[in-house]
Every structure is written in C-alpha cells, then in structure tokens.
Amino acid sequence: MADIKYRKGKTPHKREYRLIFRNIDREGWDPSLATYEADGGYQMAKKGLAMQPGEITDEVKASGLRGRGGAGFPTGVKWTFIPPHNTKPVYLIxxxxxxxxxxxxxxxxxxxxPHQLIEGMILSSYAVGAHVAYIxxxxxxxxxxxxxxxAIAEAREKSYLGKGIFGSDFDLxxxxxxxxxxxICGEETxxxxxxxxxxxxxxxxxxxxPAALGLYMSPTIVNNVESLCHVKHILEMGGEAYARLGTPRNTGTRILCVxxxxxxxxxxxxxVGKVTLGELIYDICGGLKEGRKLKAVIPGGSSAKVLRADERFIINQGDEKVEIGVEDIPMDFDTLMACGSMAGSGGVIIMDDSRSMxxxxxxxxxxxxxESCGQCTPCREGTLWMQKITDRITNGSASPEDVETLKSVADNIEGKTICAFGEAASWPVQSFIAKFHDELVADTDEANADSVVTPEGMLATADLK
Amino acid sequence: MDVKKELLEKIDEAITHYPESKRSATLPLLHLFQEEHGYINDETVEWIADKLGLEPINVLELVTFYPGFRQSAPGKFHIRVCRTLSCAMAGSEELMEALCEKAGIDRSGVSHHHPIAVGKDGKFSIEFAECLASCGTGPVCLVNDDFYEEITPMNAGKLLKKYN
Incomplete structure (x- = not known):
C-alpha cells in the first residue's frame, strides 16, 4: 500500500488493512471506469469467467467470508443453498x-x-448462475x-455487462x-x-x-455490498490466503464504523479480530473527548446489545477460559457473540459518562x-408501547414500575415475529434494562405511581382516531 | 393525465428492467413522478396502476407505506434532518430548531402521519428522517438530493442561503 497516496487528513491508520477501502479517499481517484481499469480493475472478472462457477464458490467457501450485512452467515455456504437441480432463473441482489x-x-x-462492486457482482453472478442482478x-x-x-452504463459500453461479457458466453x-x-427493506425477504x-x-x-424461493419465487442470493466486494479480493488472493487474514473462523478484513x-x-x-475494542477506541479513534470516561458501547449497529464499560466476560481462548473486560474484546463475530452482543453490521456507537441512558x-x-413494518402484532404494537414508555421516562412522567413493564413488552416481542426485526427492536431495551436498570429507575418518580400505565391500559385508552 | 414525452420514455425504459414482472416497476415509476411533480396524487396513482396492469390500491398502499413518498406538495427545497442516535448525539434536534427558525417553519402540527412541515412562503419544507447512514459526520441532512455533513446549528443560515 506504500505507493498509494490518500487525500490530506485521510491517510488510513497504521493498524488498518485496506482491501475494500483501498481506493477510498485516494489522491487522484474518481469513480470512473477509466480510473478503475488503469488500476488493474476488471482483470479479476476476466480471469474469473474462465474458471468454472463452482471453483469460484469453492474459493469463497475456503476464504471463510462471513456476510458483512449483520448476520455474519458464511457467504459461500449461502450460495450453495440454491437447489441443485434448479431450472428457474437465478437472481443476485x-x-x-x-x-x-x-x-x-x-x-x-x-x-x-462503484466499479469494485460491479466487478464483485459479475464474479458472484457467474458463480451462482444469475443473468439478472439488482442493486x-x-x-x-x-x-x-x-x-x-x-458506472453500469460505462461497463455496458465496453461489453463488461450485457451479452457475452468479456467475449465469454456469459450474459449479465x-x-x-x-x-x-x-x-425493513434491509431484511432480505x-x-x-x-x-x-x-x-x-x-x-x-x-x-x-431466498436461495430456494426468492425473487418471483426463484432462487435468489442476497448479499451485502461489502461482502460482494470481498469476492473479488478473495479470488485475487486465493481463498486460503484470504483466510489467513483475520483470525480463525473470523477471516478477512472488515470495515468498522465508529x-x-x-x-x-x-x-x-x-x-477481523486483530483489533480490540479498547485499541479501536483509544489508539485508532484517539480516545474519548477531554475529561470524559467510557460509559457504554453499542458494538454492531443499534440492534446489537449494549455493553457497559465495567462489564467482565468469561470467554474461551483456545482450551482456556479467560476473563476479559469490555476494552479487551477482539472485534470479531464469535467473541462479541460470546459476550452477549454481536458484531452485526460493524457500526460501533460510543457513549461517554455525559449521556443519559x-x-x-x-x-x-x-x-x-x-420502522416496524406492522405485519406482526407484537412488533407493531410493542415497539410503539416501548417508545411511549421511554418517552415518559425521559419527560419525567414515568413511575418506577414502568421499567418492568418496558421489559415485559420487549420480552413479548422477541421470538414472536416473522423476521428478526422483533429481536432488533427488543435487544436494545432488554440490554439497557439489564445493564442500566438503576439509572432508568432513577429517571422515574414514585410520585407518578398512581398513573402507572400497563399495556392493557394503554390499549384501552389508545387514541383510536 | 398528460405525461411529458421525456418522462414517458424514462418510464418505458424503467419497465424493461423487470422482464419477469411489470409490477416491480411500481417503485421506480413513483420515484419518476415524484421527481417531476414533487409528490404523488390520486391521478398519478391511477395512471401508474393502469400502465402496469394493477389495481390503484396496489400503488396507493406503497405510497402510504414508504416514508420516501409524499402525498402533498413539499417546499421548493425539501430538507431531511437525520434524527437517529449518532446524529442526535451530535445535535440534530438543535439543528432542526435552528433550520426551522431561519426558514420560518412551524413544526407544531407535525405528527406520525403528517411528518412534513412547509414554510408559509413554500420555499422550504422540513422533516426528520431516520438514519441517513453517515453516522461519523453528524448531524447530517439532505436538501432535495444534496447531502450535507457536520452541519451545526450555527451553520443553518449559511446552508439555507445556498438555495434561492
């Protein structure tokens, strides 16, 4: 990476390993096809189309790549869920x-x-046998x-998309x-x-x-932008070499957003896993604001369960069990899960001691x-009840019992909905109550005890206009 | 309803993106009309339904579901301020107040079903949006299609002056 210059003030931190973000904030870089090609772009797509589709899938499986959108499911394995004797068209989204x-x-x-994404999509579409792909x-x-x-028009112009791309017999x-x-449109179905x-x-x-009954009831592979970009780099490096990046079961690189x-x-x-949460906060991000102390971290997007700064966890390290603190957590999929939260989409939100939980x-x-779509009753009603209860806690009209009511509403959404939005909405509530119970109760007032509102009561007095 | 030739060409092109089902073109068509007229009215809903061989309710149910579609005219410049956590921590409430004050917009009538407030002169309209996916540079906002980062309340006036 030594030969790449980045724009002033945008040089990557020395702990970074730029693969997907290699060209982000790069000096003299623009999103045109000419720039991308001058840098070796589309070479891998040309080579990839000379491979067998199954070989590409095998490399992606060997790489251990786990989806970067939130669930962390192995991308190569997802591709193999397309029914083997499928006769319907396959779609990539x-x-x-x-x-x-x-x-x-x-x-x-x-x-x-954008061309990095298109190249990743060409390779992935070829691997899964898709001739129509949507972004x-x-x-x-x-x-x-x-x-x-x-970018798509530029690629089409050069026959990198369309009929018989790169002179092969593959159409896309x-x-x-x-x-x-x-x-909710981020949820694949x-x-x-x-x-x-x-x-x-x-x-x-x-x-x-979706891999069996997806778009128009045809096999459909839905992958995150970052995951699709990784496919190109996996093929360039070889799946095994890629798997040596990061840590076992948590391979490659990923982009953390702080x-x-x-x-x-x-x-x-x-x-993945080579940087701890503490190193991310203090070394890479320069630490907290002057005079402030760490209070809490949401490590993987707002649906991930919150971590309290003074929490301790017992995790497996090899055959040993070791105790670690929040700042020692390696930013990988498995450890964050072992600590009761998740790596999710890589969105890390930091809260200092000035914040009211x-x-x-x-x-x-x-x-x-x-954002609840309203399809399942527990989620449609419950998310609004939870909002109304924390509205009361923040405006001083809640009673201490409200915190327990809040928890019971969350507990009655989790696991009772069609999609994972129910969990996404209830995990923050459950974890904030588990870890900041006293603070939430302190924001309520005994004086409001007479006006305690239960879900049943709320329903009875609901504004039914 | 009169649909301009250029718009019609864009519509017919958009429909070709969905060889399996014309219904998939509903969202793209709604976007094209909203770009043209600023919002979606009943006539547009019926025109799209007719074009795609759908019932009007199939189109209307999308207009009422998706926050990105409007059923009444916004201002000439429509502002969306991100309300979600990281932007809120960076001061998006204060930014909203400052923008409303400078643009002369009263948000007191805003509700879940009517999230948009329009200024008296119709120049600006404003609403809170959920996460605009730029959490590291909050508070952020969109003015029509233009994206702005790290807009402090003090810069609200300067931002509005870009639009005439």
Whole structure:
C-alpha cells in the first residue's frame, strides 16, 4: 500500500488493512471506469469467467467470508443453498439498503468505488448462475444511485455487462433499484417483496429461504455490498490466503464504523479480530473527548446489545477460559457473540459518562417504532408501547414500575415475529434494562405511581382516531 | 393525465428492467413522478396502476407505506434532518430548531402521519428522517438530493442561503 497516496487528513491508520477501502479517499481517484481499469480493475472478472462457477464458490467457501450485512452467515455456504437441480432463473441482489443506525461503510464504496462492486457482482453472478442482478439501494443515496447507473452504463459500453461479457458466453444485466426510505427493506425477504413492487412485509422462513424461493419465487442470493466486494479480493488472493487474514473462523478484513462520543469518528478497515475494542477506541479513534470516561458501547449497529464499560466476560481462548473486560474484546463475530452482543453490521456507537441512558434508549425506541413494518402484532404494537414508555421516562412522567413493564413488552416481542426485526427492536431495551436498570429507575418518580400505565391500559385508552 | 414525452420514455425504459414482472416497476415509476411533480396524487396513482396492469390500491398502499413518498406538495427545497442516535448525539434536534427558525417553519402540527412541515412562503419544507447512514459526520441532512455533513446549528443560515 506504500505507493498509494490518500487525500490530506485521510491517510488510513497504521493498524488498518485496506482491501475494500483501498481506493477510498485516494489522491487522484474518481469513480470512473477509466480510473478503475488503469488500476488493474476488471482483470479479476476476466480471469474469473474462465474458471468454472463452482471453483469460484469453492474459493469463497475456503476464504471463510462471513456476510458483512449483520448476520455474519458464511457467504459461500449461502450460495450453495440454491437447489441443485434448479431450472428457474437465478437472481443476485446486492443489498445496498445500508440503514442499520451506526453503519456507514457501503456509502463510500458506492460513491467512490462503484466499479469494485460491479466487478464483485459479475464474479458472484457467474458463480451462482444469475443473468439478472439488482442493486437495491436506499432512496436516501440519490447521488449514489446516479453514480451506480453511470458506472453500469460505462461497463455496458465496453461489453463488461450485457451479452457475452468479456467475449465469454456469459450474459449479465445489472439494474439499480431504489428503495423508498424503509429500514425493513434491509431484511432480505422484505427487500425481495419490495423489489416485486409490494409492501416490504418479510416472508416467513421456512419455506421462503431466498436461495430456494426468492425473487418471483426463484432462487435468489442476497448479499451485502461489502461482502460482494470481498469476492473479488478473495479470488485475487486465493481463498486460503484470504483466510489467513483475520483470525480463525473470523477471516478477512472488515470495515468498522465508529460514531458517537469519540475524538475521531470514522471508518476503519481492519483484520477481523486483530483489533480490540479498547485499541479501536483509544489508539485508532484517539480516545474519548477531554475529561470524559467510557460509559457504554453499542458494538454492531443499534440492534446489537449494549455493553457497559465495567462489564467482565468469561470467554474461551483456545482450551482456556479467560476473563476479559469490555476494552479487551477482539472485534470479531464469535467473541462479541460470546459476550452477549454481536458484531452485526460493524457500526460501533460510543457513549461517554455525559449521556443519559434513558435518552439514548428512547432515541433507539423511536427508530424501531417508526420502522416496524406492522405485519406482526407484537412488533407493531410493542415497539410503539416501548417508545411511549421511554418517552415518559425521559419527560419525567414515568413511575418506577414502568421499567418492568418496558421489559415485559420487549420480552413479548422477541421470538414472536416473522423476521428478526422483533429481536432488533427488543435487544436494545432488554440490554439497557439489564445493564442500566438503576439509572432508568432513577429517571422515574414514585410520585407518578398512581398513573402507572400497563399495556392493557394503554390499549384501552389508545387514541383510536 | 398528460405525461411529458421525456418522462414517458424514462418510464418505458424503467419497465424493461423487470422482464419477469411489470409490477416491480411500481417503485421506480413513483420515484419518476415524484421527481417531476414533487409528490404523488390520486391521478398519478391511477395512471401508474393502469400502465402496469394493477389495481390503484396496489400503488396507493406503497405510497402510504414508504416514508420516501409524499402525498402533498413539499417546499421548493425539501430538507431531511437525520434524527437517529449518532446524529442526535451530535445535535440534530438543535439543528432542526435552528433550520426551522431561519426558514420560518412551524413544526407544531407535525405528527406520525403528517411528518412534513412547509414554510408559509413554500420555499422550504422540513422533516426528520431516520438514519441517513453517515453516522461519523453528524448531524447530517439532505436538501432535495444534496447531502450535507457536520452541519451545526450555527451553520443553518449559511446552508439555507445556498438555495434561492
């Protein structure tokens, strides 16, 4: 990377390993095809199309790549779920709905390096046998959608897309499809419904696993922007070499997005698990603001369970059990899960001791109440109840019992909905109550005890206009 | 309803993106009309339904579901301020107040079903949006399609002056 110059003030931190973000903020870089090709772009796609599709899938499996959108499911394994004797058309969908609060990585890929994504999609489409692929981009990236459309037109012009690409007999069209501001479209089956021109109500799995019954009931692979970009680098390096990046079971690099109460927020591409949360906060991001102490961290987008600064965890390290603190957690998939949270989409939100946890939770509750699609009753009603309860806690009209009511509402959403939005909405509430119970109760007032409101009561007095 | 030739060409091109099902073109068509007219009215809903061989309700149910579609005219310049956690921590509430004050917009009538407030002169309209995916540079906002980062309340006036 020594020969790459970055724009002033944008030089990557020395702990970074830039693979996907190699060209982000690069001096003299622009999103054109000419620039991308001059840098060796599309060479891998040309080589890849001379391989057997199954060989590409095997490399991706060997790489150990886990999806970068949130669930961390192995990408290569996902591809093999397409039924073996399938006769229907196969679709590839790039999930560019980037909407998990705290996450802002796909934005930079789309705006600054769109051809990297297209190259990754060509290789992935070839591997899974898709001849039509869609990029589902959130409506709030209007410029991003235009950049992608321009990039696709440029690639088509050179026959890198369309009929018989790179002189092979492989055909591929990629289309940009804009969403319209709904978080639920990041959920893959909701996204598919949206792409079919319907309300994005998620489908129930089983039977609607997209790899078997996806878009138009055909086999469909939905992958995150970052995951698709990794495919190109996996093939360049070879799956085994790629798997040596990062740590076992948590291979490769990933982009961590840091925001909140921190001196230097931003995006940092690091080897998975090679940087601890403490190193991320203090070495890479310059630490907390002057005179402030760490209070809490949401490590993987707003749905991830919150970590309290003084928590201790027992984790397996090899055959040994060791006790670690929050700042010792390596930023990988498995350790964060062992610590009761998740790596999710890589969005790390830092909170210092000036923050009221009631206020933070209320903000999160407003988000989920707004974004619930309304299909399942526990989620549609429950998210709004949770928002109303934290509204009361923050405006001083809650009674101490409200905190228990809040927990019971969350407990009755989790596991009772069609899609994982129910968990996404209830995990913040459950974890904030588990870890900041006394602070939430302290924000309530005994004097309000007479006005205690239960879910049943709320329903009875609901504004039914 | 009169649809301009250029718009019609864009519509017909968009439909070709979905060889399997014309219904998939509903969202793209709604976007094209909203870009043209600023919002979606009943006539547009019926026109799209007719074009794609759908019932009007199939189109209307999308307009009412997706926050990105509007059923009444916004201002000439429509502002969306990110309300979600990282931007809120960086001061998006204060930014909203400053923008409203400078643009002369009263948000007291805003509700879940009517999230947009329009200034008296119709120049600016404003609403809170959920996460705009730029959490490291909050508070952020969109003015029509233009994206702005690290907009402090003090810069609210300067931002509005860019639009005339």
């Amino acid at each position: 790039c999930n560019c709905d980037e909407s998990e609060p705290g996450t802002f990585k796909d934005r930079y890929i789309v705006h600054q390096d 589902y981009i959130r409506e709030e990236f209007p410029e991003g959608a235009r950049i992608l459309e321009t 069209e990629i289309y940009v499809h804009r969403g319209a501001g709904a978080y 909701g996204l598919i419904e949206s792409l079919e021109g319907k309300r994005p109500y998620p489908r129930i799995k089983p039977p609607y696993f 925001s909140g109460d921190i001196k230097k927020p931003g995006y940092f591409e690091v080897e 009631s206020w933070v939770l209320n903000n999160i509750n407003h988000f989920y109440a707004h």
